[in-house]
Amino acid sequence: MNPPFRPAPGPAVRDLAARIRRLPPSCGPVRLVGVDGHAGSGKSTFAGELAAALDGAPVLRLDDIASHDALFDWTGRLLDQVIEPLSHARTAHYAPYDWRDRRFGPPRPLPPAPVLLVEGVGAGRRALRSRLALLLWMELPPEEAWARGRSRDGEEQREFWNAWVPAERRHFADDPSRPFADLLVRQRGQGYEVLAGPAGTVGPDQPLTHGDGPPAVC
Numbered sequence: 001m002n003p004p005f006r007p008a009p010g011p012a013v014r015d016l017a018a019r020i021r022r023l024p025p026s027c028g029p030v031r032l033v034g035v036d037g038h039a040g041s042g043k044s045t046f047a048g049e050l051a052a053a054l055d056g057a058p059v060l061r062l063d064d065i066a067s068h069d070a071l072f073d074w075t076g077r078l079l080d081q082v083i084e085p086l087s088h089a090r091t092a093h094y095a096p097y098d099w100r101d102r103r104f105g106p107p108r109p110l111p112p113a114p115v116l117l118v119e120g121v122g123a124g125r126r127a128l129r130s131r132l133a134l135l136l137w138m139e140l141p142p143e144e145a146w147a148r149g150r151s152r153d154g155e156e157q158r159e160f161w162n163a164w165v166p167a168e169r170r171h172f173a174d175d176p177s178r179p180f181a182d183l184l185v186r187q188r189g190q191g192y193e194v195l196a197g198p199a200g201t202v203g204p205d206q207p208l209t210h211g212d213g214p215p216a217v218c
Contacts, residue, residue, distance in 0.1 A: 009053035010191035017053035026133035034123035037138030040149025062120025064096035124177030137181035
């Protein structure tokens with residue numbers, strides 16, 4: 001089977017990758033980069049493009065850490081299975097969750113890498129922020145993101161989304177990520193735009209805005 005086609009990263013993503021490489025490690029030898037945002041905001045697609053610009057950096061998808069019984073109550077699993085071993089330069093082993101079979105699969109190794117992208121709703125939660133080298137937030141309003149997600153997943157996932165939306169609202173009301181984001185990422189008609197985030201950690205040598213292609217039409 002041929003691998004899925006993925007377009008070459010645009011200038012904004014390549015510049016972001018270069019910026020990430022210059023960051024000091026944040027979890028043992030690893031630079032953990034959180035990619036957070038509302039469900040349906042394009043986190044997975046963007047993380048895949050950023051990983052490609054980082055020469056194939058691994059992506060840990062929080063969908064593999066969460067479960068039906070713990071949509072957001074997975075901090076302990078992530079810390080024990082992933083963060084703790086990586087912080088000691090050891091290979092992590094986590095059991096990915098199968099959303100169709102509703103069970104955890106066999107452990108999957110995750111060796112220390114120069115950069116590891118942690119992608120999913122809640123990647124910027126307070127329990128993880130001290131371990132992150134950088135927190136990115138996908139800038140898309142919740143209602144628009146959820147509508148995209150519902151359209152993507154179809155009618156068979158309607159009950160899941162009916163439970164997910166109020167759970168996500170509660171999570172971000174209690175533990176918001178966006179106020180702590182170092183950078184905001186907007187999907188444009190062509191590529192992405194990267195802007196300074198509310199945390200305001202962009203250095204003087206780093207552009208506050210960098211986009212691919214023409215401005216989006218509002």
